[in-house]
Amino acid sequence: MSAEAKTKEKEEKVGLDLSKANFIDIYIMGKRYSVPDTLPIMKALEFCGYKLIRGVGCRGGVCGACATVYRTKGDPALKVALACQKVVEPEMYLAQIPFFPAGRAVYDDIEKMEPTAATVRGMYPEIAKCMGCNTCTKSCPQDLKVMEYISAALRGDIEKAARLSFECVMCGLCTTRCPANIVQPNVGILCRRLYGSRMAIKSPELARRVREIKEGKHDKPMDEVVAVAKKGVDKLRPLYEEVQKDKEPDSTPRFGED
């Protein structure tokens, strides 16, 4: 195979024009590798030959599986990132966190729990030991105000804790850095569930529809349409076209009962 063909094959394999790429050195668990400078850490790991088992998930920044810590040469600061989102930097020394012990309090039926400070403090008493260092907030790859939601939880402002933690991907980086041994993501999910289940106002139209279904009000129309469906496309298509013709316009309010 000619050199040119080899380069082409390699490029097809990696899906990137390597001749135009700018390569930089990074250090994966202390070992030096040269990688294109546009890659997120996760793709750089794979490019270097790692087959990932832990430390990989959605690859889109929502699942929190790929918590990573790093330092860059000459800078004492320990930095954190999601490997699928953070693009590599020159002289980056990195390692992924495969697992971090973090306890979840024992609770089951959220509907029977009171959305109060006492509940949250009862489940996670260590939140009272928060010393206000704000390291959790500084180590959040989602830029959430972690310390603020912990203090809201401590005060019993469950709604605020729920809203401030809503975008938490539960990667646990804050937990690895907390000197008070708080497991912030678990406090966050408890508050969100308490808020969603016990505090957010229940939808009246949803309650009505669930009641109708339980009372069998939709059984007959459903039986009829299923019977038509079993007869085949020709019978069903006019019914479909009928409901599609009655398409609700886009300009109506997105909220609100009919």
Add this chain to the structure above:
Amino acid sequence: MGYTPEMLEMIKKVEATRAARVEKKARGEEFAAMGIDERNELKKKFHPDYKSDALRKVKIGPNAGDEMVNKFVDVLETPSSLELDKVDLNKVDYETDVLIIGGGGAGCAAAIMAAEEGANVLLMTKLRLGDANTMMAEGGIQAAVRAKDSPRTHFLDTIGGGHFKNEPELVRALVFDAPVVIDWLDRLGTMFTKNEKGVMMTIHGGGTSKKRMHSAADMSGAEIMRTLRDAARGKPNVTVVEFEPAVELILDDKGQCFGAVVKNLETNQYKVVRAKATIVSTGGSGRLHYQDFDTTNHYGATGDGLVMAYHAGCKLCFMHPVQYHPTGVVYPAQNIGLLITEKVRGLGAQPINAEGEQFVFPKEPRDIESSAFIRECHDRGKGVPTPTGRVGVWLDSPMIDMLHGEGTVRRELPAKFRQFMNHGIDISRLPMLVYPTLHYQNGGVEMESDAHSKQIPNLYFAGEVAGGIHGENRLMGNSLLDINVFGRRAGGSAAKASRSVELGSPSLTHVVEYNREAGKKGLTGRVAAPILLPDYVGKIK
């Protein structure tokens, strides 16, 4: 970082027509939707499923002779990846009432319901609990809740979207349970987007005739997954084992499912699970990269459950149509293939070509919308080129704030806003560049409406691994719904059945036979399956 100067120059054409388009949109005027015949013709010409090399006939197993998507046939026409000589069926390592294989949304919903029925549940998952496509779903979950809507209308929308091929009884289950599922998730603590009266926000999705898409900002899947995961973890009779996927199902001498052989991914040891009922909820197969498309799917979406079930004698259905989501990221290159939720179009953003023109109704069913994008780029030559040689069309997200008020993008699409800001692009000011991406496995394993296998006793399915619910094309918001509906049904059915099951002696003969047939037919050259993890070593995917 951000768009190149050349791309910013091209965006000016989108900006030039924006004000007029917003004005029309605000009046309720849209680009005309296609009729059924027009849709069919477009699809035949441009949808990837219709390319001459898209499909091939399977040569082995229960579906021999059926056409399926090419790269999926690759994982069927190969021996099992289970190392049979390393398995000792006489030594049972785990014993349980209900075994759940796969820890995504369907698996967690099943675990909760089975536990509430009093069963002991063992949930084995390949990655972490909750690492699944459910987590990545953004847009929402359908349910006919409003007075002007009904389960019947939801039924018709779903079955029309699936080209009238869906299994009617499965669709009935789907739409009938839908409001109950929303209520259940709400009570478990899912933070649905609501107004001050508790009314949930609902929007259109492609192919819906009524606004019935419920959401939790643009993290609907993540919010539902986090809630289900926490609720499953809270059940005292649910045991979760992570990084230990099933490799093959075990049958007994009566032909019933007996459990599974699982593999510890760190020690590479195999273990035997004996279960009175088994639920397969392993998800989809986007990481097989059909037709070399980029994918929105989770790392674990390698079709393992389909392969295991097929080896055991289950029939598959609808493995020929694949769902390509019209709006996958094409730029920046780091995020190629990632999902941009249909909610963006639901909120009013229009697809626009290189000339700044509209070319398609923004909310056609996904297969039609995708076909229209492909036509615009490769037939009409009105696509937008990227620096890495890709091509796409604009998705004009700045329209959203103009239509609904400043700050709507940040409020309704916080995750997407953040993801693009990480690369220096403010999507409330600049459009996104998109192209269809491999998104969903429309088909799967045949099952009854109680989630039971059509072929094998004691075996249940839930979630993307199951087939028939969506026919040839799934509508937006019916997947977050289906994992809950059939997860709940599978959990309940399996737990109840487990009380009276008498298991016989375990056997892997079906795997031995499958390997022998593959050998006889010369189907031995490729990688063994299930593959468990995609092979990206030395690649950039």
